[in-house]
Amino acid sequence: MSDSGWPADRIDTEHAHSARIYDYILGGKDYYPADREAGDAMAAEWPALPVHMRANRDWMNRAVRWLAEEAGIRQFLDIGTGIPTSPNLHEIAQSVAPASRVVYVDNDPIVLTLSQGLLSSTPEGRTTYIEADFQRPEAVLESAEFRSTLDLGEPVALTVIAIVHFVLDEDDAVGIVRRLLEPLPSGSYLAMTIGTAEFAPQEVGRVAREYAARDMPMRLRTIDEAHEFFEGLDLVEPGIVQVHQWHPDGTGEKGIRDEDIAMYGAVARKP
Ligand SMILES: C[S@@+](CC[C@H](N)C(=O)[O-])C[C@H]1O[C@@H](n2cnc3c(N)ncnc32)[C@H](O)[C@@H]1O
Helix, strand or coil, rough: CCCCCCCCHHHCCCCCCCCHHHHHHCCCCCCCCHHHHHHHHHHHCCCHHHHHHHHHHHHHHHEEEEEECCCCCCEEECCCHHHHHCCCCCHHHHCCCCCCCHHHHEECCHHHCHHHHHHCCCCCCEEEEEEEECCCCHHHHCEEEEEECCCCCCCEEEECCCCCCCHHHCCHEECCCEECCCCCCCCCCCEEEEECCCCCCHHHHHHHHHHHHCCCCCCCCCHHHHHHHCCCCCCCCCCEEHHCCCCCCCCCCCCCHHHHHCEEEEEECCC
8 A cells, every 4th residue: 555545556666767867857756766767857858848848837737727716717627637737727626716616637656646735625615536548538527426526517627638649640649539528518617738749859769769669659740630639619819829828927937939849728718
C-alpha cells in the first residue's frame, strides 16, 4: 500500500510514464528514476521542454479561470488530469465559485494513488475521480460518478489538456472528443491543448522519438488538424494559438519564444 492507503502495486516503476515525466519536469516529487532519466534525455534534446510544459500548465490555469469568470461555468469534466499539481483545476474554479463541481479522469494508477489531492473540494462544491481510459468515452459517460456529480441540464466545460498527442490516428482522437461533448448541453465549452511540432520541428521531433523509444508514441498535429477538434463549435478569441499567446495575463514566464512552445491551446463554445 502507498502512504495514502491506496494499493500502489499496480504502478510500474521500471518504465517511464507520461504523467510522471511531466511531474518531474514541472518540479514535482511524484516520479521514479526511470521518469527522471527520460525527462533528462528529453530536455537534453530540447532544452525548452520545461518552459513548454510550464506554459501548458499556466494555460490550464488561465483557461479555467476564464471559463469560471467570463463564461460562468460551474461544472468541469477534466480528461487526463495528471498528478495533482497546485493549483489543481478545482482549486482555480472554486476560488471563483466555491460551489463548482469537477469530475477528474485519468488512467494512470499513480494518479489514482495520489487522487486524494484532487478531492479536497470546498464543502459547497464537489470533486470526484474516475479511473478510466478516455479512449472508451462510455466508461466515463456511463459511470455513476459522472452522472451523480454533473447536472447535464447545465453547461459543462470539457477540458482535454496535453493528452491528445498520445492518441494515434487509428484511435480517432477527434471522434473521442466529439463523443464526450455529445451529452453536454448547448452553452458548454471545449478547452484543449494540442501538441504540435510546427514551431521547432527538429527539436520536438527528437523529443517525440524519446517518448516513442519508451513505448509512448506521439501524434503531433498541424494547425489545420487542430481545427478539426473544434468543427461546429464557436471558438473564443483569439482562436487556436500557441498556449503562451492565449489570453496572457502577465503572470507566466517572461520572454517565451514561439520556438519554445509545442502546444496549441483553444477554448470554444458548443452552440
Ligand atoms: C501530460 S499529462 C497532462 C496533465 C494535465 N492535463 C495538464 O495539462 O497539466 C497527460 C495525462 O493524460 C493521462 N492519459 C494519457 N492517456 C490517457 C487515457 N487513454 N485515458 C486517460 N488518461 C490518459 C496521463 O496518465 C497523464 O496523467
